[in-house]
Amino acid sequence: MPKVKYDTIYKNLKQKIETEEYSFQELLPSEHTLVLEYGCSRNTVRRAIAELVKEGYVQSVQGKGVLNIFRPVEQSTFKMGSIESFKESAIRNHQEYFTNVVHFETIQANQKIEKKTSFPQGTELIYIQRIHYFDGKPLIVNHNYFLKALLPGLSKEIAQHSIYEYIENTLGMVIVTSKRVMTVEKMNEIDMKYIDLKDYNCLAVVSSFTYNQEGVMFEYTQSRHHPDYFKFVDIATRRNG
Amino acid sequence: MPKVKYDTIYKNLKQKIETEEYSFQELLPSEHTLVLEYGCSRNTVRRAIAELVKEGYVQSVQGKGVLNIFRPVEQSTFKMGSIESFKESAIRNHQEYFTNVVHFETIQANQKIEKKTSFPQGTELIYIQRIHYFDGKPLIVNHNYFLKALLPGLSKEIAQHSIYEYIENTLGMVIVTSKRVMTVEKMNEIDMKYIDLKDYNCLAVVSSFTYNQEGVMFEYTQSRHHPDYFKFVDIATRRNG
DNA sequence: ATACCAAACTTGTTTAAACAAGTCAATGTG
DNA sequence: CACATTGACTTGTTTAAACAAGTTTGGTAT
Numbered sequence: 248m249p250k251v252k253y254d255t256i257y258k259n260l261k262q263k264i265e266t267e268e269y270s271f272q273e274l275l276p277s278e279h280t281l282v283l284e285y286g287c288s289r290n291t292v293r294r295a296i297a298e299l300v301k302e303g304y305v306q307s308v309q310g311k312g313v314l315n316i317f318r319p320v321e322q323s324t325f326k327m328g329s330i331e332s333f334k335e336s337a338i339r340n341h342q343e344y345f346t347n348v349v350h351f352e353t354i355q356a357n358q359k360i361e362k363k364t365s366f367p368q369g370t371e372l373i374y375i376q377r378i379h380y381f382d383g384k385p386l387i388v389n390h391n392y393f394l395k396a397l398l399p400g401l402s403k404e405i406a407q408h409s410i411y412e413y414i415e416n417t418l419g420m421v422i423v424t425s426k427r428v429m430t431v432e433k434m435n436e437i438d439m440k441y442i443d444l445k446d447y448n449c450l451a452v453v454s455s456f457t458y459n460q461e462g463v464m465f466e467y468t469q470s471r472h473h474p475d476y477f478k479f480v481d482i483a484t485r486r487n488g
Numbered sequence: 489m490p491k492v493k494y495d496t497i498y499k500n501l502k503q504k505i506e507t508e509e510y511s512f513q514e515l516l517p518s519e520h521t522l523v524l525e526y527g528c529s530r531n532t533v534r535r536a537i538a539e540l541v542k543e544g545y546v547q548s549v550q551g552k553g554v555l556n557i558f559r560p561v562e563q564s565t566f567k568m569g570s571i572e573s574f575k576e577s578a579i580r581n582h583q584e585y586f587t588n589v590v591h592f593e594t595i596q597a598n599q600k601i602e603k604k605t606s607f608p609q610g611t612e613l614i615y616i617q618r619i620h621y622f623d624g625k626p627l628i629v630n631h632n633y634f635l636k637a638l639l640p641g642l643s644k645e646i647a648q649h650s651i652y653e654y655i656e657n658t659l660g661m662v663i664v665t666s667k668r669v670m671t672v673e674k675m676n677e678i679d680m681k682y683i684d685l686k687d688y689n690c691l692a693v694v695s696s697f698t699y700n701q702e703g704v705m706f707e708y709t710q711s712r713h714h715p716d717y718f719k720f721v722d723i724a725t726r727r728n729g
Numbered sequence: 730a731t732a733c734c735a736a737a738c739t740t741g742t743t744t745a746a747a748c749a750a751g752t753c754a755a756t757g758t759g
Numbered sequence: 760c761a762c763a764t765t766g767a768c769t770t771g772t773t774t775a776a777a778c779a780a781g782t783t784t785g786g787t788a789t
Binding site (some may be wrong): 281300303306307314316365398424425427428430431432446448449450455456458460461462464474477480481482483 | 513541542544547549558559572602606664665666667668669671672673674687688689690691692696697699701702703705716718719720721723724725
Protein backbone atom coordinates (compact mmCIF):
# COMPACT_ATOMS: atom_id res chain seq x y z
CA MET A 248 0.00 0.00 0.00
CA PRO A 249 1.58 3.23 -1.13
CA LYS A 250 1.50 6.11 1.30
CA VAL A 251 1.11 8.76 -1.36
CA LYS A 252 -0.99 11.73 -0.35
CA TYR A 253 -3.68 11.62 -3.02
CA ASP A 254 -4.29 7.97 -2.25
CA THR A 255 -4.91 8.56 1.46
CA ILE A 256 -7.22 11.45 0.64
CA TYR A 257 -9.01 9.29 -1.93
CA LYS A 258 -9.47 6.45 0.57
CA ASN A 259 -10.62 8.85 3.26
CA LEU A 260 -13.25 10.49 1.06
CA LYS A 261 -14.34 7.13 -0.30
CA GLN A 262 -14.94 5.83 3.19
CA LYS A 263 -16.92 8.91 4.15
CA ILE A 264 -19.10 8.38 1.09
CA GLU A 265 -19.63 4.69 1.77
CA THR A 266 -20.55 5.30 5.39
CA GLU A 267 -22.90 8.06 4.26
CA GLU A 268 -21.10 10.76 6.19
CA TYR A 269 -21.79 12.58 2.95
CA SER A 270 -25.28 11.67 1.88
CA PHE A 271 -26.57 10.89 -1.59
CA GLN A 272 -26.96 13.93 -3.86
CA GLU A 273 -25.05 16.10 -1.39
CA LEU A 274 -22.10 18.26 -2.42
CA LEU A 275 -18.73 17.32 -0.98
CA PRO A 276 -16.68 20.09 0.66
CA SER A 277 -15.15 22.35 -1.97
CA GLU A 278 -11.64 21.70 -3.21
CA HIS A 279 -10.43 24.73 -1.29
CA THR A 280 -11.93 23.40 1.92
CA LEU A 281 -10.30 20.03 1.36
CA VAL A 282 -6.97 21.71 0.70
CA LEU A 283 -7.15 23.30 4.15
CA GLU A 284 -8.44 20.10 5.74
CA TYR A 285 -5.71 17.86 4.36
CA GLY A 286 -2.93 20.42 4.20
CA CYS A 287 -2.00 19.79 0.61
CA SER A 288 -2.20 21.46 -2.76
CA ARG A 289 -5.33 21.74 -4.86
CA ASN A 290 -3.89 19.42 -7.49
CA THR A 291 -3.52 16.64 -4.97
CA VAL A 292 -7.13 17.02 -3.84
CA ARG A 293 -8.24 17.06 -7.45
CA ARG A 294 -6.37 13.86 -8.15
CA ALA A 295 -8.12 12.10 -5.29
CA ILE A 296 -11.49 13.33 -6.57
CA ALA A 297 -10.62 12.18 -10.09
CA GLU A 298 -10.28 8.63 -8.76
CA LEU A 299 -13.74 8.84 -7.20
CA VAL A 300 -15.19 10.13 -10.47
CA LYS A 301 -13.63 7.20 -12.29
CA GLU A 302 -15.39 4.80 -9.94
CA GLY A 303 -18.75 6.51 -10.26
CA TYR A 304 -18.79 7.65 -6.63
CA VAL A 305 -19.02 11.37 -7.38
CA GLN A 306 -19.59 13.71 -10.27
CA SER A 307 -17.96 17.10 -10.63
CA VAL A 308 -20.17 19.94 -11.76
CA GLN A 309 -18.32 23.05 -12.88
CA GLY A 310 -19.37 26.10 -10.95
CA LYS A 311 -21.22 24.11 -8.33
CA GLY A 312 -19.12 21.45 -6.70
CA VAL A 313 -18.60 17.72 -6.43
CA LEU A 314 -21.78 15.73 -6.11
CA ASN A 315 -22.08 12.44 -4.27
CA ILE A 316 -23.90 9.99 -6.56
CA PHE A 317 -22.88 6.79 -4.78
CA ARG A 318 -25.47 4.04 -4.50
CA PRO A 319 -24.35 0.75 -3.04
CA VAL A 320 -24.72 -2.20 -5.38
CA GLU A 321 -25.86 -5.33 -3.61
CA GLN A 322 -23.44 -8.28 -3.65
CA SER A 323 -21.82 -8.01 -7.04
CA THR A 324 -19.58 -10.90 -7.89
CA PHE A 325 -17.22 -8.60 -9.73
CA LYS A 326 -16.01 -5.21 -8.65
CA MET A 327 -15.88 -2.72 -11.46
CA GLY A 328 -12.74 -1.28 -12.96
CA SER A 329 -10.38 -3.26 -10.81
CA ILE A 330 -8.72 -6.61 -10.95
CA GLU A 331 -9.76 -8.92 -8.20
CA SER A 332 -8.94 -12.53 -7.54
CA PHE A 333 -11.63 -15.06 -6.82
CA LYS A 334 -10.48 -15.27 -3.22
CA GLU A 335 -10.55 -11.50 -2.70
CA SER A 336 -13.99 -11.33 -4.25
CA ALA A 337 -15.32 -14.02 -1.94
CA ILE A 338 -13.87 -12.33 1.13
CA ARG A 339 -15.34 -8.99 0.15
CA ASN A 340 -18.78 -10.54 -0.12
CA HIS A 341 -18.41 -12.47 3.14
CA GLN A 342 -18.96 -15.79 1.48
CA GLU A 343 -17.58 -19.25 2.05
CA TYR A 344 -15.39 -20.18 -0.83
CA PHE A 345 -13.52 -23.20 -2.01
CA THR A 346 -11.48 -23.99 -5.08
CA ASN A 347 -11.05 -27.39 -6.66
CA VAL A 348 -8.27 -27.98 -9.20
CA VAL A 349 -9.56 -30.57 -11.64
CA HIS A 350 -6.85 -30.28 -14.26
CA PHE A 351 -3.19 -29.19 -14.20
CA GLU A 352 -0.93 -29.61 -17.19
CA THR A 353 1.95 -28.04 -19.10
CA ILE A 354 1.12 -27.60 -22.76
CA GLN A 355 2.48 -25.97 -25.87
CA ALA A 356 0.23 -23.47 -27.60
CA ASN A 357 -1.08 -24.74 -30.91
CA GLN A 358 -2.93 -22.79 -33.56
CA LYS A 359 -6.28 -23.16 -31.86
CA ILE A 360 -4.93 -21.92 -28.53
CA GLU A 361 -3.13 -19.04 -30.20
CA LYS A 362 -6.39 -17.88 -31.73
CA LYS A 363 -8.13 -17.98 -28.37
CA THR A 364 -5.41 -16.73 -26.04
CA SER A 365 -3.18 -14.78 -28.42
CA PHE A 366 -0.14 -16.60 -27.02
CA PRO A 367 2.04 -17.47 -30.06
CA GLN A 368 2.20 -21.09 -31.19
CA GLY A 369 4.86 -23.10 -29.42
CA THR A 370 4.75 -21.03 -26.22
CA GLU A 371 4.97 -23.17 -23.10
CA LEU A 372 1.87 -22.66 -21.00
CA ILE A 373 0.48 -24.01 -17.78
CA TYR A 374 -3.14 -24.93 -18.32
CA ILE A 375 -5.34 -25.22 -15.27
CA GLN A 376 -8.99 -26.03 -14.85
CA ARG A 377 -10.53 -24.96 -11.57
CA ILE A 378 -14.01 -25.07 -10.12
CA HIS A 379 -14.90 -22.29 -7.70
CA TYR A 380 -17.47 -22.88 -5.00
CA PHE A 381 -19.39 -20.18 -3.15
CA ASP A 382 -21.30 -21.32 -0.09
CA GLY A 383 -20.82 -24.90 -1.18
CA LYS A 384 -22.31 -24.39 -4.64
CA PRO A 385 -20.12 -24.78 -7.75
CA LEU A 386 -20.61 -21.53 -9.63
CA ILE A 387 -17.56 -20.85 -11.78
CA VAL A 388 -15.49 -22.94 -14.15
CA ASN A 389 -12.10 -21.37 -14.71
CA HIS A 390 -9.70 -22.11 -17.53
CA ASN A 391 -6.30 -20.53 -16.85
CA TYR A 392 -3.38 -20.33 -19.26
CA PHE A 393 -0.20 -18.98 -17.66
CA LEU A 394 3.08 -18.18 -19.37
CA LYS A 395 5.31 -20.90 -17.92
CA ALA A 396 8.47 -18.84 -18.36
CA LEU A 397 7.15 -16.24 -15.91
CA LEU A 398 5.59 -18.62 -13.37
CA PRO A 399 8.23 -21.32 -13.03
CA GLY A 400 7.17 -22.75 -9.69
CA LEU A 401 3.42 -22.76 -10.15
CA SER A 402 2.02 -25.95 -8.66
CA LYS A 403 -1.30 -27.63 -8.16
CA GLU A 404 -1.14 -26.73 -4.47
CA ILE A 405 -0.70 -23.04 -5.23
CA ALA A 406 -3.55 -23.18 -7.73
CA GLN A 407 -5.77 -24.58 -5.00
CA HIS A 408 -4.90 -21.71 -2.69
CA SER A 409 -4.46 -18.47 -4.62
CA ILE A 410 -2.44 -17.96 -7.76
CA TYR A 411 -2.53 -14.20 -7.44
CA GLU A 412 -1.05 -14.34 -3.96
CA TYR A 413 1.78 -16.45 -5.36
CA ILE A 414 2.33 -14.09 -8.27
CA GLU A 415 2.34 -10.92 -6.20
CA ASN A 416 3.82 -11.98 -2.89
CA THR A 417 6.16 -14.82 -3.83
CA LEU A 418 7.26 -13.82 -7.32
CA GLY A 419 6.99 -10.08 -6.66
CA MET A 420 5.41 -9.57 -10.04
CA VAL A 421 3.10 -6.59 -10.35
CA ILE A 422 -0.21 -7.01 -12.11
CA VAL A 423 -1.23 -3.84 -13.87
CA THR A 424 -3.75 -4.07 -16.65
CA SER A 425 -6.35 -6.61 -17.65
CA LYS A 426 -8.53 -6.50 -20.73
CA ARG A 427 -11.76 -8.33 -20.22
CA VAL A 428 -14.32 -9.40 -22.77
CA MET A 429 -17.74 -10.46 -21.61
CA THR A 430 -19.96 -12.73 -23.67
CA VAL A 431 -22.75 -15.25 -23.24
CA GLU A 432 -22.02 -18.77 -24.43
CA LYS A 433 -23.79 -22.07 -24.62
CA MET A 434 -22.76 -24.62 -22.04
CA ASN A 435 -20.27 -27.31 -22.95
CA GLU A 436 -19.54 -30.76 -21.50
CA ILE A 437 -17.18 -29.44 -18.85
CA ASP A 438 -19.71 -26.85 -17.63
CA MET A 439 -22.36 -29.54 -17.52
CA LYS A 440 -20.12 -31.92 -15.63
CA TYR A 441 -19.37 -29.53 -12.78
CA ILE A 442 -22.09 -26.90 -12.60
CA ASP A 443 -25.78 -27.34 -11.97
CA LEU A 444 -27.28 -24.85 -14.41
CA LYS A 445 -30.86 -25.92 -13.75
CA ASP A 446 -32.84 -24.90 -16.84
CA TYR A 447 -30.28 -22.48 -18.24
CA ASN A 448 -28.45 -23.62 -21.33
CA CYS A 449 -25.78 -20.92 -21.31
CA LEU A 450 -23.34 -19.11 -19.05
CA ALA A 451 -21.77 -15.69 -18.58
CA VAL A 452 -18.22 -15.88 -19.89
CA VAL A 453 -15.42 -13.48 -19.01
CA SER A 454 -12.23 -13.78 -21.02
CA SER A 455 -9.31 -11.80 -19.67
CA PHE A 456 -5.87 -10.91 -20.94
CA THR A 457 -3.62 -9.81 -18.10
CA TYR A 458 -0.38 -7.84 -18.32
CA ASN A 459 2.40 -7.40 -15.79
CA GLN A 460 4.37 -4.23 -15.06
CA GLU A 461 6.66 -4.80 -18.02
CA GLY A 462 3.78 -4.92 -20.46
CA VAL A 463 4.08 -8.66 -20.95
CA MET A 464 0.83 -10.59 -21.16
CA PHE A 465 1.35 -13.53 -18.83
CA GLU A 466 -2.17 -14.84 -18.39
CA TYR A 467 -5.22 -15.69 -20.38
CA THR A 468 -8.22 -16.81 -18.38
CA GLN A 469 -11.72 -17.78 -19.33
CA SER A 470 -14.20 -17.73 -16.45
CA ARG A 471 -17.56 -19.37 -17.05
CA HIS A 472 -20.19 -18.24 -14.53
CA HIS A 473 -23.55 -19.57 -13.46
CA PRO A 474 -26.03 -16.91 -14.70
CA ASP A 475 -27.85 -16.63 -11.39
CA TYR A 476 -24.70 -15.56 -9.62
CA PHE A 477 -23.10 -13.32 -12.18
CA LYS A 478 -23.19 -9.56 -12.07
CA PHE A 479 -20.75 -7.15 -13.61
CA VAL A 480 -20.76 -3.46 -12.79
CA ASP A 481 -19.23 -0.80 -14.98
CA ILE A 482 -19.04 2.99 -14.92
CA ALA A 483 -19.11 4.70 -18.27
CA THR A 484 -18.44 8.35 -18.93
CA ARG A 485 -19.49 10.26 -21.99
CA ARG A 486 -16.59 11.55 -24.03
CA ASN A 487 -17.19 14.48 -26.33
CA GLY A 488 -16.08 13.45 -29.81
CA MET B 489 -15.76 18.92 -29.36
CA PRO B 490 -13.60 20.78 -26.87
CA LYS B 491 -10.38 22.21 -28.20
CA VAL B 492 -8.46 21.68 -25.01
CA LYS B 493 -4.81 20.84 -25.47
CA TYR B 494 -4.66 17.51 -23.69
CA ASP B 495 -7.60 16.28 -25.70
CA THR B 496 -6.01 17.01 -29.04
CA ILE B 497 -2.77 15.37 -27.91
CA TYR B 498 -4.76 12.39 -26.65
CA LYS B 499 -6.62 12.01 -29.93
CA ASN B 500 -3.41 12.42 -31.90
CA LEU B 501 -1.56 9.75 -29.96
CA LYS B 502 -4.57 7.47 -30.05
CA GLN B 503 -4.75 7.69 -33.80
CA LYS B 504 -1.05 6.96 -34.16
CA ILE B 505 -1.51 3.87 -32.01
CA GLU B 506 -4.55 2.66 -33.92
CA THR B 507 -2.85 3.10 -37.27
CA GLU B 508 0.21 1.31 -35.87
CA GLU B 509 2.50 4.26 -36.39
CA TYR B 510 3.65 3.06 -33.00
CA SER B 511 3.73 -0.71 -33.11
CA PHE B 512 2.63 -3.15 -30.44
CA GLN B 513 5.03 -3.48 -27.49
CA GLU B 514 6.95 -0.39 -28.63
CA LEU B 515 7.71 2.52 -26.32
CA LEU B 516 6.06 5.82 -27.17
CA PRO B 517 8.29 8.91 -27.34
CA SER B 518 9.25 10.04 -23.85
CA GLU B 519 7.20 12.70 -22.12
CA HIS B 520 10.02 15.18 -22.64
CA THR B 521 10.03 14.48 -26.37
CA LEU B 522 6.28 14.94 -26.56
CA VAL B 523 6.56 18.21 -24.65
CA LEU B 524 8.86 19.53 -27.36
CA GLU B 525 6.75 18.06 -30.14
CA TYR B 526 3.47 19.54 -28.95
CA GLY B 527 4.86 22.69 -27.38
CA CYS B 528 3.13 22.23 -24.05
CA SER B 529 3.95 21.42 -20.46
CA ARG B 530 4.75 17.98 -19.17
CA ASN B 531 1.54 17.87 -17.14
CA THR B 532 -0.54 18.30 -20.25
CA VAL B 533 1.26 15.45 -21.99
CA ARG B 534 0.84 13.30 -18.90
CA ARG B 535 -2.88 13.99 -18.84
CA ALA B 536 -3.24 12.84 -22.45
CA ILE B 537 -1.30 9.68 -21.65
CA ALA B 538 -3.46 9.06 -18.58
CA GLU B 539 -6.51 8.89 -20.84
CA LEU B 540 -4.81 6.27 -23.00
CA VAL B 541 -3.90 4.25 -19.92
CA LYS B 542 -7.53 4.34 -18.81
CA GLU B 543 -8.59 2.88 -22.13
CA GLY B 544 -5.98 0.15 -22.08
CA TYR B 545 -4.08 1.55 -25.05
CA VAL B 546 -0.77 2.03 -23.25
CA GLN B 547 0.89 1.17 -19.98
CA SER B 548 3.37 3.41 -18.19
CA VAL B 549 6.43 1.76 -16.74
CA GLN B 550 8.40 3.88 -14.30
CA GLY B 551 11.98 4.33 -15.39
CA LYS B 552 11.37 2.91 -18.83
CA GLY B 553 8.62 4.68 -20.69
CA VAL B 554 5.11 4.32 -21.99
CA LEU B 555 4.42 1.00 -23.66
CA ASN B 556 1.94 0.49 -26.48
CA ILE B 557 -0.24 -2.52 -25.56
CA PHE B 558 -3.07 -1.84 -27.96
CA ARG B 559 -4.66 -4.80 -29.69
CA PRO B 560 -7.69 -4.18 -31.83
CA VAL B 561 -10.81 -6.00 -30.69
CA GLU B 562 -12.91 -7.26 -33.55
CA GLN B 563 -16.35 -5.72 -33.86
CA SER B 564 -17.44 -5.30 -30.29
CA THR B 565 -21.04 -4.25 -29.90
CA PHE B 566 -20.13 -2.08 -26.96
CA LYS B 567 -17.18 0.21 -26.60
CA MET B 568 -15.59 0.07 -23.18
CA GLY B 569 -15.69 2.82 -20.63
CA SER B 570 -17.79 5.15 -22.70
CA ILE B 571 -21.45 5.82 -23.26
CA GLU B 572 -22.58 5.16 -26.77
CA SER B 573 -26.01 5.21 -28.31
CA PHE B 574 -27.28 2.35 -30.40
CA LYS B 575 -27.02 4.49 -33.52
CA GLU B 576 -23.42 5.54 -32.81
CA SER B 577 -22.49 1.96 -32.13
CA ALA B 578 -23.98 0.80 -35.42
CA ILE B 579 -22.20 3.51 -37.35
CA ARG B 580 -18.88 2.71 -35.74
CA ASN B 581 -19.21 -0.91 -36.76
CA HIS B 582 -20.35 -0.02 -40.29
CA GLN B 583 -23.59 -1.88 -39.96
CA GLU B 584 -27.06 -1.29 -41.28
CA TYR B 585 -29.34 -0.42 -38.42
CA PHE B 586 -32.98 0.19 -37.84
CA THR B 587 -35.09 0.88 -34.78
CA ASN B 588 -38.71 -0.08 -34.30
CA VAL B 589 -40.75 1.52 -31.51
CA VAL B 590 -43.26 -1.08 -30.38
CA HIS B 591 -44.50 0.67 -27.25
CA PHE B 592 -44.67 4.29 -26.10
CA GLU B 593 -46.47 5.31 -22.95
CA THR B 594 -46.42 7.72 -20.03
CA ILE B 595 -46.58 5.91 -16.72
CA GLN B 596 -46.26 6.57 -13.02
CA ALA B 597 -43.63 4.59 -11.17
CA ASN B 598 -45.12 2.03 -8.84
CA GLN B 599 -43.34 -0.02 -6.21
CA LYS B 600 -42.19 -2.65 -8.68
CA ILE B 601 -40.75 -0.05 -11.03
CA GLU B 602 -39.07 1.79 -8.17
CA LYS B 603 -37.30 -1.39 -7.18
CA LYS B 604 -36.04 -1.94 -10.71
CA THR B 605 -35.26 1.60 -11.83
CA SER B 606 -34.73 3.36 -8.49
CA PHE B 607 -37.10 6.13 -9.62
CA PRO B 608 -39.28 6.94 -6.59
CA GLN B 609 -42.90 5.84 -6.63
CA GLY B 610 -45.22 8.32 -8.29
CA THR B 611 -42.57 9.75 -10.60
CA GLU B 612 -43.88 10.40 -14.10
CA LEU B 613 -41.94 8.38 -16.61
CA ILE B 614 -41.96 7.78 -20.33
CA TYR B 615 -41.75 4.06 -20.95
CA ILE B 616 -40.58 2.97 -24.38
CA GLN B 617 -40.03 -0.45 -25.87
CA ARG B 618 -37.81 -0.55 -28.91
CA ILE B 619 -36.43 -3.30 -31.07
CA HIS B 620 -33.03 -2.66 -32.65
CA TYR B 621 -32.09 -4.32 -35.90
CA PHE B 622 -28.57 -4.81 -37.20
CA ASP B 623 -28.28 -5.84 -40.83
CA GLY B 624 -31.96 -6.67 -40.85
CA LYS B 625 -31.80 -8.99 -37.84
CA PRO B 626 -33.62 -8.08 -34.62
CA LEU B 627 -30.89 -8.32 -31.96
CA ILE B 628 -31.77 -6.03 -29.07
CA VAL B 629 -34.92 -5.41 -27.05
CA ASN B 630 -34.70 -2.09 -25.26
CA HIS B 631 -36.83 -0.98 -22.33
CA ASN B 632 -36.33 2.73 -21.65
CA TYR B 633 -37.65 4.69 -18.70
CA PHE B 634 -37.11 8.45 -19.00
CA LEU B 635 -37.84 11.11 -16.42
CA LYS B 636 -40.73 12.93 -18.11
CA ALA B 637 -39.98 16.20 -16.32
CA LEU B 638 -36.61 16.42 -18.06
CA LEU B 639 -37.69 15.20 -21.49
CA PRO B 640 -40.97 17.06 -22.04
CA GLY B 641 -41.15 16.78 -25.82
CA LEU B 642 -40.03 13.20 -26.26
CA SER B 643 -42.15 11.60 -28.97
CA LYS B 644 -42.48 8.30 -30.74
CA GLU B 645 -40.86 9.84 -33.80
CA ILE B 646 -37.80 10.92 -31.83
CA ALA B 647 -37.58 7.49 -30.24
CA GLN B 648 -37.50 5.98 -33.71
CA HIS B 649 -34.62 8.20 -34.74
CA SER B 650 -32.23 8.81 -31.85
CA ILE B 651 -33.17 9.79 -28.34
CA TYR B 652 -29.61 10.76 -27.47
CA GLU B 653 -29.42 13.17 -30.37
CA TYR B 654 -32.61 14.79 -29.08
CA ILE B 655 -31.29 14.97 -25.53
CA GLU B 656 -27.92 16.41 -26.44
CA ASN B 657 -28.61 18.55 -29.48
CA THR B 658 -32.20 19.69 -28.96
CA LEU B 659 -32.44 19.86 -25.18
CA GLY B 660 -28.78 20.72 -24.67
CA MET B 661 -28.56 18.33 -21.77
CA VAL B 662 -25.16 16.85 -21.08
CA ILE B 663 -24.87 13.19 -20.36
CA VAL B 664 -22.04 12.48 -17.97
CA THR B 665 -22.05 9.23 -16.07
CA SER B 666 -23.74 5.91 -16.55
CA LYS B 667 -23.64 2.96 -14.20
CA ARG B 668 -24.14 -0.29 -16.00
CA VAL B 669 -24.87 -3.70 -14.61
CA MET B 670 -24.47 -6.73 -16.80
CA THR B 671 -26.28 -9.97 -16.13
CA VAL B 672 -27.60 -13.02 -17.95
CA GLU B 673 -31.33 -13.59 -17.79
CA LYS B 674 -33.82 -16.10 -19.08
CA MET B 675 -35.92 -14.97 -22.01
CA ASN B 676 -39.40 -13.63 -21.44
CA GLU B 677 -42.47 -13.38 -23.68
CA ILE B 678 -41.42 -10.06 -25.18
CA ASP B 679 -37.96 -11.34 -26.06
CA MET B 680 -39.51 -14.40 -27.62
CA LYS B 681 -41.99 -12.35 -29.60
CA TYR B 682 -39.40 -10.17 -31.29
CA ILE B 683 -36.04 -11.94 -31.27
CA ASP B 684 -35.09 -15.24 -32.84
CA LEU B 685 -32.89 -16.74 -30.15
CA LYS B 686 -32.51 -20.08 -31.92
CA ASP B 687 -31.67 -22.61 -29.22
CA TYR B 688 -30.60 -20.11 -26.57
CA ASN B 689 -32.97 -19.70 -23.66
CA CYS B 690 -31.35 -16.59 -22.21
CA LEU B 691 -29.97 -13.18 -23.15
CA ALA B 692 -27.24 -10.77 -22.15
CA VAL B 693 -28.87 -7.98 -20.18
CA VAL B 694 -27.38 -4.54 -19.59
CA SER B 695 -29.16 -2.31 -17.09
CA SER B 696 -27.98 1.26 -17.04
CA PHE B 697 -28.59 4.23 -14.78
CA THR B 698 -27.68 7.45 -16.53
CA TYR B 699 -27.01 10.85 -14.95
CA ASN B 700 -26.93 14.32 -16.49
CA GLN B 701 -24.51 17.14 -15.73
CA GLU B 702 -26.47 18.14 -12.65
CA GLY B 703 -26.19 14.72 -11.10
CA VAL B 704 -29.84 13.89 -11.74
CA MET B 705 -30.57 10.38 -12.92
CA PHE B 706 -32.89 10.86 -15.87
CA GLU B 707 -32.84 7.45 -17.50
CA TYR B 708 -33.07 3.81 -16.66
CA THR B 709 -32.64 1.42 -19.54
CA GLN B 710 -32.60 -2.31 -19.79
CA SER B 711 -31.08 -3.67 -22.99
CA ARG B 712 -31.61 -7.35 -23.74
CA HIS B 713 -29.15 -8.67 -26.29
CA HIS B 714 -29.04 -11.73 -28.49
CA PRO B 715 -26.08 -13.74 -27.09
CA ASP B 716 -24.45 -14.30 -30.47
CA TYR B 717 -24.08 -10.59 -31.03
CA PHE B 718 -23.17 -9.40 -27.60
CA LYS B 719 -19.66 -8.51 -26.55
CA PHE B 720 -18.60 -6.16 -23.80
CA VAL B 721 -15.03 -5.00 -23.40
CA ASP B 722 -13.59 -3.64 -20.18
CA ILE B 723 -10.18 -2.51 -19.00
CA ALA B 724 -9.37 -3.20 -15.40
CA THR B 725 -6.41 -1.88 -13.47
CA ARG B 726 -5.03 -3.29 -10.29
CA ARG B 727 -5.31 -0.95 -7.33
CA ASN B 728 -3.01 -1.50 -4.41
CA GLY B 729 -5.15 -1.86 -1.34
C1' DA C 730 36.57 -9.82 -18.23
C1' DT C 731 33.83 -8.80 -14.16
C1' DA C 732 31.76 -6.13 -10.73
C1' DC C 733 30.43 -1.94 -9.19
C1' DC C 734 28.98 2.71 -9.41
C1' DA C 735 27.62 6.99 -11.08
C1' DA C 736 25.43 9.69 -14.57
C1' DA C 737 21.74 10.22 -17.60
C1' DC C 738 17.82 8.96 -18.76
C1' DT C 739 12.78 7.45 -17.77
C1' DT C 740 8.00 8.06 -15.18
C1' DG C 741 5.68 9.35 -10.40
C1' DT C 742 4.27 12.81 -6.87
C1' DT C 743 3.59 17.31 -5.12
C1' DT C 744 3.48 22.24 -4.90
C1' DA C 745 2.25 26.97 -6.52
C1' DA C 746 0.24 30.07 -9.42
C1' DA C 747 -2.59 32.02 -12.96
C1' DC C 748 -6.53 32.34 -15.75
C1' DA C 749 -10.94 30.40 -17.85
C1' DA C 750 -15.58 29.22 -17.23
C1' DG C 751 -19.80 28.05 -14.92
C1' DT C 752 -23.21 29.00 -10.83
C1' DC C 753 -25.51 31.61 -7.53
C1' DA C 754 -27.10 35.12 -4.67
C1' DA C 755 -27.14 39.82 -3.49
C1' DT C 756 -27.44 44.28 -5.18
C1' DG C 757 -28.71 47.70 -7.86
C1' DT C 758 -31.60 49.96 -11.54
C1' DG C 759 -35.46 50.53 -14.54
C1' DC D 760 -41.88 44.17 -9.11
C1' DA D 761 -38.96 42.49 -12.81
C1' DC D 762 -34.49 42.40 -14.65
C1' DA D 763 -29.73 42.93 -15.42
C1' DT D 764 -25.25 43.06 -13.30
C1' DT D 765 -21.76 42.44 -10.32
C1' DG D 766 -18.93 39.81 -7.27
C1' DA D 767 -17.90 35.84 -4.77
C1' DC D 768 -17.93 31.49 -5.06
C1' DT D 769 -17.30 26.86 -7.59
C1' DT D 770 -14.57 23.49 -10.88
C1' DG D 771 -11.52 23.20 -15.40
C1' DT D 772 -7.09 23.88 -17.91
C1' DT D 773 -2.32 24.94 -18.26
C1' DT D 774 2.26 26.13 -16.93
C1' DA D 775 6.64 25.67 -14.24
C1' DA D 776 9.47 23.71 -11.05
C1' DA D 777 11.37 20.52 -7.80
C1' DC D 778 12.28 16.16 -6.03
C1' DA D 779 11.47 10.93 -5.74
C1' DA D 780 12.13 6.58 -7.72
C1' DG D 781 13.01 3.08 -11.23
C1' DT D 782 15.89 1.45 -15.43
C1' DT D 783 19.78 1.81 -18.60
C1' DT D 784 24.23 2.71 -19.97
C1' DG D 785 28.85 3.41 -19.83
C1' DG D 786 33.02 3.96 -17.45
C1' DT D 787 36.12 2.82 -13.77
C1' DA D 788 38.48 0.07 -10.57
C1' DT D 789 39.48 -4.46 -9.48
